[in-house]
Amino acid sequence: MADRFAAGDRVRTRTVDPPGHTRLPRYARGVRGEVVSTAGHHPLADERARGLTSSPRAVYHVRFAASDLFGEGDHTVVVELWEDYLEPEGGR
Amino acid sequence: MSTTHDHPHDSAPVAARVRHVEALLEARGHLDPGEIDRRIDEFAAGGSPAHGAAIVARAWVDPNFRERLLADGNAAIAELGYSMGSALQDQKLTVMANGGDEHHVVVCTLCSCYPIALLGPSPGWYKSEAYRSRVVRDPRGVLREFGLELPGSTRITVWDASAESRYMVLPRRPAGTEEMGERELAGLVTRKGLIGTALV
Numbered sequence: 001m002a003d004r005f006a007a008g009d010r011v012r013t014r015t016v017d018p019p020g021h022t023r024l025p026r027y028a029r030g031v032r033g034e035v036v037s038t039a040g041h042h043p044l045a046d047e048r049a050r051g052l053t054s055s056p057r058a059v060y061h062v063r064f065a066a067s068d069l070f071g072e073g074d075h076t077v078v079v080e081l082w083e084d085y086l087e088p089e090g091g092r
Numbered sequence: 093m094s095t096t097h098d099h100p101h102d103s104a105p106v107a108a109r110v111r112h113v114e115a116l117l118e119a120r121g122h123l124d125p126g127e128i129d130r131r132i133d134e135f136a137a138g139g140s141p142a143h144g145a146a147i148v149a150r151a152w153v154d155p156n157f158r159e160r161l162l163a164d165g166n167a168a169i170a171e172l173g174y175s176m177g178s179a180l181q182d183q184k185l186t187v188m189a190n191g192g193d194e195h196h197v198v199v200c201t202l203c204s205c206y207p208i209a210l211l212g213p214s215p216g217w218y219k220s221e222a223y224r225s226r227v228v229r230d231p232r233g234v235l236r237e238f239g240l241e242l243p244g245s246t247r248i249t250v251w252d253a254s255a256e257s258r259y260m261v262l263p264r265r266p267a268g269t270e271e272m273g274e275r276e277l278a279g280l281v282t283r284k285g286l287i288g289t290a291l292v
Contacts, residue, residue, distance in 0.1 A: 023202060023254045023255050024254075025201050025202055025252065025254055027201070027228065027229075028252075039184055039186070039255070039256070039257050040184050040256060040257075042255065042256045045255065059255050059256060059257075061186070061257075063249075066229070069228075069229075070229050073229065073230065074247075074248075075231050075232070075247070075248035075249065075250060076247070076248075076249050076250070077228050077249070077250045077251075077252060078249060078250070078251045078252065079252045079254050080252070080253065080254045080255035080256070080257050081254065081255065082255065
């Protein structure tokens, strides 16, 4: 399956707070960022943690402005995120 | 997904529960006495900050290697005989270069993911809740507490090891080291420098 995103794409992280394990850190939910690069393809940790079989899908380095994450700060934070956690910016 | 097994606070209820489970597994013959500690030692013995330091020193003396290291960390360290395979899987290595007005620092906010193969077991502060929660929000302030005062013009990037990659910082080569050989240069590199909480 083709990767949903590529370097330079503007994305927004999901806001869902799942009941189980996830690797989308709480501070990075519902925030706009930019895909820096693809970081390989891996089974989704959320599914593996529940003992489900999970097919590899793209994982990305996504860069966020601190001001978007925390409302302050002049640094950036790069978080590694599965494509399941991301939507195109402006998309639903 | 923590890949370390330290017990910094043995009084913690979790530590007590772990010891209890371990004792039961031993009593029922699933584990030999001391097997877990032995396995952990074997796992940790593969990694040492000396590996990271040797990689940095090579990158300082060989610009072509530096380029390859930043482009594909796994392939470049394999040239020196290192791999990221001492963990459960061969992890992707991303190396970020400090220099100019860029500074990188590594954290795992969700647990304590760390490039053990290149840096050895992680320091206690790396696993502390204070470091993990604060460095993403206020890296300048946290680095100041480490004694690292960065100019206001320095752009800081915090890398959160939230998935499968592991990260290592390539510090800037200190001034005045032009005459040094690779081995001597490697001796300058500290674990904190490889995490980004020190300059070198």
